[in-house]
Amino acid sequence: MRLGIISALYEEQQGLVEAMQSPYKLIHGQREYWLGQLWEIDAVCVLSRIGKVAAAMTATTLVEKFGVTHILFTGVAGAGDKTVQVGDIVVAESLVQHDMDASPLFPRFEVPLTGLTHFPADHQLGTRLVDAAHLFLDSDFASAIDPLEKSVFGLSRPRIHRGLVASGDQFINDGEHINALNAALPGLVAVEMEGAAVAQVCYELGVPFGVIRTISDNANENAAHDFMRFVKSVAARYAFHIVRRFCLETEGAVIQSSRESAGV
Numbered sequence: 001m002r003l004g005i006i007s008a009l010y011e012e013q014q015g016l017v018e019a020m021q022s023p024y025k026l027i028h029g030q031r032e033y034w035l036g037q038l039w040e041i042d043a044v045c046v047l048s049r050i051g052k053v054a055a056a057m058t059a060t061t062l063v064e065k066f067g068v069t070h071i072l073f074t075g076v077a078g079a080g081d082k083t084v085q086v087g088d089i090v091v092a093e094s095l096v097q098h099d100m101d102a103s104p105l106f107p108r109f110e111v112p113l114t115g116l117t118h119f120p121a122d123h124q125l126g127t128r129l130v131d132a133a134h135l136f137l138d139s140d141f142a143s144a145i146d147p148l149e150k151s152v153f154g155l156s157r158p159r160i161h162r163g164l165v166a167s168g169d170q171f172i173n174d175g176e177h178i179n180a181l182n183a184a185l186p187g188l189v190a191v192e193m194e195g196a197a198v199a200q201v202c203y204e205l206g207v208p209f210g211v212i213r214t215i216s217d218n219a220n221e222n223a224a225h226d227f228m229r230f231v232k233s234v235a236a237r238y239a240f241h242i243v244r245r246f247c248l249e250t251e252g253a254v255i256q257s258s259r260e261s262a263g264v
């Protein structure tokens with residue numbers, strides 16, 4: 001396994017690069033790719049920057065040039081439903097490009113000539129991410145996040161949601177817009193700007209991928225308020241600890257399955 005880890009914002013990636021063993025940097029297409037080991041897993045960390053094209057370019061390069069076998073996208077997102085709150089964790093079950101609309105030639109949201117509106121994430125990776133998120137909330141959350149930040153952002157008992165994530169080249173900060181998307185996309189849990197692009201690339205290249213997001217805002221008029229503070233003091237910690245739990249768990253599973261196949 002070689003794991004590609006994409007983050008959209010610098011703060012989200014910083015801790016992971018610092019945690020890498022024997023990191024080695026390669027620059028390609030104006031991005032820095034960090035190669036090394038993360039908790040014994042062979043990994044490549046990269047900052048995609050924001051938006052669907054940036055994310056698609058990064059995912060393609062990870063697969064074609066750096067030979068990753070699996071991709072994880074970690075980042076923040078706006079809540080896509082009233083039941084989803086700031087500080088909650090979302091794991092994508094499937095992803096849709098909410099700004100794709102070639103109607104009346106093709107149905108709304110369908111990516112022309114693929115026949116698909118929704119691109120499924122890898123189920124097994126998603127389950128591992130949910131497990132890692134549970135371990136994070138149960139064992140790390142209390143000590144990993146500053147109490148002041150918890151009270152500023154009203155984080156008490158964060159929850160985990162698995163469902164539909166919608167991506168588009170828009171920062172959504174309009175209550176009417178998010179309500180309309182929620183009505184048009186049943187099962188919506190989060191909106192962001194990259195996941196569905198990675199999903200399409202991974203679908204076309206046959207690479208399993210997962211998307212995990214910390215909810216930073218409600219995608220309404222207050223969405224930009226304290227956004228960077230949340231990313232730095234809360235979301236970056238979530239991403240670091242969840243990826244750590246994910247790698248430790250994956251390493252354990254790899255050792256277990258090689259023991260089993262060796263009959264030990």
Ligand code: SAH
Pocket residue numbers: 008009049050051075076077078079170171172173191192193194216217218219220223224227
């Ligand atoms: N204010 C930031 C802009 C970040 S854009 C800056 O100055 O740098 C928002 C990033 O967070 C994107 O990577 C996107 O995937 C995610 N995101 C969080 N909330 C979002 C929302 N309400 N709508 C769309 N994307 C959102």
